[in-house]
Amino acid sequence: xxxxxxxxxxxxxxxxxxxxxxxxxxxxxxxxxxxxxxxxxxxxxxxxxxxxxxxxxxxxxxxxxxxxxxxxxxxxxxxxxxxxxxxxxxxxxxxxxxxxxxxxxxxxxxxxxxxxxxxxxxxxxxxxxxxxxxxxxxxxxxxxxxxxxxxxxxxxxxxxxxxxxxxxxxxxxxxxxxxxxxxxxxxxxxxxxxxxxxxxxxxxxxxxxxxxxxxxxxxxxxxxx
Amino acid sequence: xxxxxxxxxxxxxxxxxxxxxxxxxxxxxxxxxxxxxxxxxxxxxxxxxxxxxxxxxxxxxxxxxxxxxxxxxxxxxxxxxxxxxxxxxxxxxxxxxxxxxxxxxxxxxxxxxxxxxxxxxxxxxxxxxxxxxxxxxxxxxxxxxxxxxxxxxxxxxxxxxxxxxxxxxxxxxxxxxxxxxxxxxxxxxxxxxxxxxxxxxxxxxxxxxxxxxxxxxxxxxxxxxxxxxxxxxxxxxxxxxxxxxxxxxxxxxxxxxxxxxxxxxxxxxxxxxxxxxxxxxxxxxxxxxxxxxxxxxxxxxxxxxxxxxxxxxxx
Numbered sequence: 001x002x003x004x005x006x007x008x009x010x011x012x013x014x015x016x017x018x019x020x021x022x023x024x025x026x027x028x029x030x031x032x033x034x035x036x037x038x039x040x041x042x043x044x045x046x047x048x049x050x051x052x053x054x055x056x057x058x059x060x061x062x063x064x065x066x067x068x069x070x071x072x073x074x075x076x077x078x079x080x081x082x083x084x085x086x087x088x089x090x091x092x093x094x095x096x097x098x099x100x101x102x103x104x105x106x107x108x109x110x111x112x113x114x115x116x117x118x119x120x121x122x123x124x125x126x127x128x129x130x131x132x133x134x135x136x137x138x139x140x141x142x143x144x145x146x147x148x149x150x151x152x153x154x155x156x157x158x159x160x161x162x163x164x165x166x167x168x169x170x171x172x173x174x175x176x177x178x179x180x181x182x183x184x185x186x187x188x189x190x191x192x193x194x195x196x197x198x199x200x201x202x203x204x205x206x207x208x209x210x211x212x213x214x215x216x217x218x219x220x221x222x223x224x225x
Numbered sequence: 226x227x228x229x230x231x232x233x234x235x236x237x238x239x240x241x242x243x244x245x246x247x248x249x250x251x252x253x254x255x256x257x258x259x260x261x262x263x264x265x266x267x268x269x270x271x272x273x274x275x276x277x278x279x280x281x282x283x284x285x286x287x288x289x290x291x292x293x294x295x296x297x298x299x300x301x302x303x304x305x306x307x308x309x310x311x312x313x314x315x316x317x318x319x320x321x322x323x324x325x326x327x328x329x330x331x332x333x334x335x336x337x338x339x340x341x342x343x344x345x346x347x348x349x350x351x352x353x354x355x356x357x358x359x360x361x362x363x364x365x366x367x368x369x370x371x372x373x374x375x376x377x378x379x380x381x382x383x384x385x386x387x388x389x390x391x392x393x394x395x396x397x398x399x400x401x402x403x404x405x406x407x408x409x410x411x412x413x414x415x416x417x418x419x420x421x422x423x424x425x426x427x428x429x430x431x432x433x434x435x436x437x438x439x440x441x442x443x444x445x446x447x448x449x450x451x452x453x454x455x456x457x458x459x460x461x462x463x464x465x466x467x468x469x470x471x472x473x474x475x476x477x478x479x480x481x482x483x484x485x486x487x488x489x490x491x492x493x494x495x496x497x498x499x500x501x502x503x504x505x506x507x508x509x510x511x512x513x514x515x516x517x518x519x520x521x522x523x524x525x526x527x528x529x530x531x532x533x534x535x536x537x538x539x540x
Contacts, residue, residue: 049451072455079453089448093261103452105250108243150452 035210082151097131255465274477301399431528471525
């Protein structure tokens with residue numbers, strides 16, 4: 001599903017964000033990427049979504065080598081990935097349903113199917129019947145759920161989330177993580193960047209640890225304690 | 226149909242459906258954005274509408290002047306007024322002599338009675354004609370130069386006519402006709418320049434509005450791009466927005482010119498009547514209206530295309 005082979009990323013100002021990173025993620029696996037601030041977690045997710053290009057090495061996602069991906073093929077790649085952001089990135093002037101429907105509109109899904117998928121996604125995140133609400137009237141946790149509903153509405157086989165519980169209290173964080181576990185159970189591959197170590201320990205999933213751009217540890221799910 | 230052809234047809238239908246759905250969504254989205262800022266949108270539409278109305282009004286004026294020149298025909302007729310002592314027989318002889326000239330096509334004789342009747346038929350002259358003790362008008366010969374004659378040849382004919390002892394005065398109608406044609410040509414060029422300048426202004430107004438809109442929606446554009454929107458998908462709502470502004474401005478321009486037409490209709494009708502109906506005041510044709518709306522729509526689209534190309538290339 002995802003394969004990093006000696007991947008490096010150097011930003012134009014000279015900062016080395018990732019150095020010689022090699023790991024892979026199997027289909028249906030759930031993987032946490034952790035490390036202190038500036039360790040390279042977000043850069044790693046940006047490389048997977050082709051928001052950034054690697055400076056060296058190769059990245060394969062869905063069997064496609066991202067280093068060779070043409071610029072015009074990037075939107076197609078992103079349509080196969082569900083993205084969840086720490087700051088939700090919801091469109092506040094649209095309804096909840098419109099936000100969730102956006103990736104479906106982009107993919108050209110027919111209106112009836114769109115409505116059905118939006119209902120299904122909102123049900124999955126516990127927001128059934130809230131489609132007409134404005135995001136601004138929702139709590140932070142509910143807004144994050146809308147962000148997750150938007151990520152899963154397109155039924156992507158890969159979901160990446162950048163600090164999805166960063167702004168949430170422990171109880172809400174737990175609820176959001178349970179949602180990701182439920183998605184994993186349906187066969188989705190999930191990659192989450194998080195620095196919340198207690199949460200990671202409770203989740204008991206595979207963890208990749210980054211430090212100053214180096215992969216310093218890759219802990220299997222059964223070894224997380 | 227083979228299985229492969231059926232599948233290809235199915236794929237084409239699916240792609241077409243996808244394309245249609247995306248366009249429908251983008252159109253709704255752009256209309257929503259236009260309606261969301263009623264004052265800003267109204268100002269943009271009004272400015273562009275006035276900019277388009279000006280060349281349209283000039284075009285209307287020019288079209289009516291062209292009607293006038295068309296009504297006059299393209300002849301270079303010369304009116305030859307004979308001296309008051311010349312009788313019918315002498316006038317007919319002179320007409321016959323002129324017909325034999327190689328530079329003359331036709332000669333028509335108009336008697337003083339015919340001239341007086343024509344004058345009496347004109348509005349406002351009836352009473353004056355009645356008051357005349359006798360007919361002061363001379364015999365007039367309407368001389369048409371040979372078809373294809375140049376200005377120099379006509380002027381040479383005019384000189385020859387002036388030199389004849391029976392002739393009192395020669396009026397060269399082609400001379401003022403040439404001046405009118407030159408004025409119409411100048412008016413046409415001024416209208417074209419005005420249309421280009423104000424069209425460019427309209428493009429800039431729409432472009433600036435769309436540019437500000439794109440800047441205001443930078444966050445939304447970033448989200449769309451992250452969710453896999455292609456550059457054309459991101460740009461499409463702004464192109465529709467520009468086209469909507471353009472179309473609305475075109476409607477405003479047409480309405481302004483129709484109002485202008487209505488306001489001027491009565492005085493122009495009086496003016497036309499004073500010329501015994503020889504002049505005709507025409508309004509905008511449905512083809513002109515349709516062309517105006519189409520041009521306005523294209524200008525709006527163009528402004529949005531320029532602005533979105535520049536702004537989205539930076540995002």
